[in-house]
Amino acid sequence: MTPVPRTSAEPASAIAQELARLATxxxxxxxxxxxxxxxxxxxxxxxxxxxxxxxxxxxTARADWLAERFRTLGLLKxxxxxxxxVFGSNPGPSTPMISISAHLDTVFPANTPLNIRQQGTKxxxxxxxxxxxxxxxxxxxxxxxxxFNLPHTASLLFIGNVGEEGEGDLRGMRHIFSDPKWKDSxxxxxxxxGAGTDTIVAEALGSRxxxxxxxxxxxxSWSDFxxxxxxxxxxxxxxxxxxxxxxxxxxxxxxxxxIRGGTSVNSIPESASMRVDLRSSSASELERLAFELRRAxxxxxxxxxxxxxxxxxxxxxxxxxxxxxVIGDRPGGELDSDARILQIAxxxxxxxxxxxxxxxxxxxxxxxxxxxxxxxxxxxxxxxxGAHTLQEWFDTTGRELALERILLIVLCLAGIGxxxx
Ligand SMILES: [Zn+2]
Numbered sequence: 001m002t003p004v005p006r007t008s009a010e011p012a013s014a015i016a017q018e019l020a021r022l023a024t025x026x027x028x029x030x031x032x033x034x035x036x037x038x039x040x041x042x043x044x045x046x047x048x049x050x051x052x053x054x055x056x057x058x059x060t061a062r063a064d065w066l067a068e069r070f071r072t073l074g075l076l077k078x079x080x081x082x083x084x085x086v087f088g089s090n091p092g093p094s095t096p097m098i099s100i101s102a103h104l105d106t107v108f109p110a111n112t113p114l115n116i117r118q119q120g121t122k123x124x125x126x127x128x129x130x131x132x133x134x135x136x137x138x139x140x141x142x143x144x145x146x147x148f149n150l151p152h153t154a155s156l157l158f159i160g161n162v163g164e165e166g167e168g169d170l171r172g173m174r175h176i177f178s179d180p181k182w183k184d185s186x187x188x189x190x191x192x193x194g195a196g197t198d199t200i201v202a203e204a205l206g207s208r209x210x211x212x213x214x215x216x217x218x219x220x221s222w223s224d225f226x227x228x229x230x231x232x233x234x235x236x237x238x239x240x241x242x243x244x245x246x247x248x249x250x251x252x253x254x255x256x257x258x259i260r261g262g263t264s265v266n267s268i269p270e271s272a273s274m275r276v277d278l279r280s281s282s283a284s285e286l287e288r289l290a291f292e293l294r295r296a297x298x299x300x301x302x303x304x305x306x307x308x309x310x311x312x313x314x315x316x317x318x319x320x321x322x323x324x325x326v327i328g329d330r331p332g333g334e335l336d337s338d339a340r341i342l343q344i345a346x347x348x349x350x351x352x353x354x355x356x357x358x359x360x361x362x363x364x365x366x367x368x369x370x371x372x373x374x375x376x377x378x379x380x381x382x383x384x385x386g387a388h389t390l391q392e393w394f395d396t397t398g399r400e401l402a403l404e405r406i407l408l409i410v411l412c413l414a415g416i417g418x419x420x421x
Contacts, residue, residue: 206332
C-alpha cells in the first residue's frame with residue numbers, strides 16, 4: 001500500500017461549520033450525556049487499571065486487562081502485537097485510519113507499593129494520572145463510538161501501547177510506526193497522556209541519552225597513588241561539558257542525572273559511569289550537544305592521563321578507556337502550522353470555550369511527528385499532579401470536557417460527511 005498523502009489545509013471556517021453541525025447531532029449529544037452519567041464507571045476503570053503494576057518492559061497484565069475491556073465494549077480485531085501493544089478497531093468505510101492511543105506503562109519499578117485509593121472525586125496513587133487517566137479516556141471514547149453509532153468514514157484504531165516512559169524510549173509507538181500495516185494507513189494520531197485540557201502537544205521534544213563509562217587500572221589509594229582515576233575523569237568531563245553553550249531557540253537542555261562508581265574510600269576506582277540526558281526539538285542541536293559531550297569526555301580523559309603520567313608513579317602506563325552508549329534516542333520535530341489536526345484541535349477548543357496552548361514535550365506523538373505525520377498529544381481531562389511520584393493524584397472534576405474535546409477532534413479527523421477522506 002502506498003503511504004497516505006497528507007491532507008491539504010482546509011479553511012478553519014469549513015472545519016467550524018462541520019463541527020457546528022456535528023455538535024448538534026442527536027448521536028453526539030447522547031454521547032456527551034453518557035460521558036456525564038458514566039463518571040462512576042470511568043473512575044472504577046481508572047482505579048482498577050492503576051492497581052495493576054506496569055513497570056517499563058512489564059506491561060503484560062495491563063495489556064490483557066485492556067484487551068478484555070476492548071472486547072467488552074465491542075471493538076473488533078482485538079489483539080496484541082509481538083511487543084505487547086494492544087489494538088482494537090472500529091472500522092469505517094474508507095481505508096485510512098485515525099489512531100487514538102494511550103501508553104500503558106508507568107515509571108514505577110515492579111515492587112513499588114501501589115496504594116491506589118479514592119476520596120470523593122480525588123483518586124490517588126502512582127500512575128493514577130500518568131497514564132491511567134489516558135487509558136480511561138481511551139476506553140470512554142471507544143465506548144462512545146460503540147454505544148452511539150457515531151458515523152465516521154475513516155477507520156478508528158484504538159491502541160494501548162507499551163514503552164513510553166524512560167528507558168521504554170517510545171518503543172511501543174516506534175514498533176507500530178515501523179510496521180507497514182499501520183505506518184502506511186494511519187493518517188493522523190491522537191495521543192492521550194495525563195490530566196488536563198489546557199495543552200496541545202504539537203512540537204516533539206527530541207532527546208538523546210547516554211551512559212558514559214570510564215575504566216582504569218584501579219589500585220590502592222596509598223600505594224598506587226597517581227594511577228589515573230575514572231571518577232576524576234568524569235569530574236573533569238562534567239566540568240568541561242557543563243560550560244557548553246545551549247541554544248535558547250530552539251531550546252536545548254542537558255542534565256547529568258546519575259553518577260556511579262568506585263568500590264571503597266581507599267581504592268582508586270576501576271570504573272565510573274554517568275547518565276546524561278540531552279534534549280531539544282532540533283535534531284542538529286542534539287547532534288552538537290552529543291559531540292560536545294564526547295569532546296569533554298576525551299579531553300577529561302587526556303588531562304587525567306597526563307596528570308597520572310607526570311605524577312610520582314609515572315612508571316605506570318595509563319590505561320584509561322571510555323565508552324558512550326546510547327540508552328535513549330527520541331526523535332524530535334514539529335507539525336506544520338497549517339496541519340489539519342492542529343486546526344481541528346483549535347476549532348474544537350474555540351467551540352468548547354477551552355483555553356489551550358501549543359506545547360513542546362516528549363510523548364508518543366514524537367514518532368509520527370518525526371515522520372512528518374499528523375499527530376498531537378492531549379490530556380485526558382480533570383486535573384492531576386505529582387506525576388512520576390508516589391503522591392500522584394487525579395481529580396475527576398471536569399473530566400467530561402476532555403472527553404467531549406477528544407470525541408469532537410476524532411470525529412472531525414475521521415471525516416463525518418467527508419466521504420473519501
Ligand atoms: Zn505519560
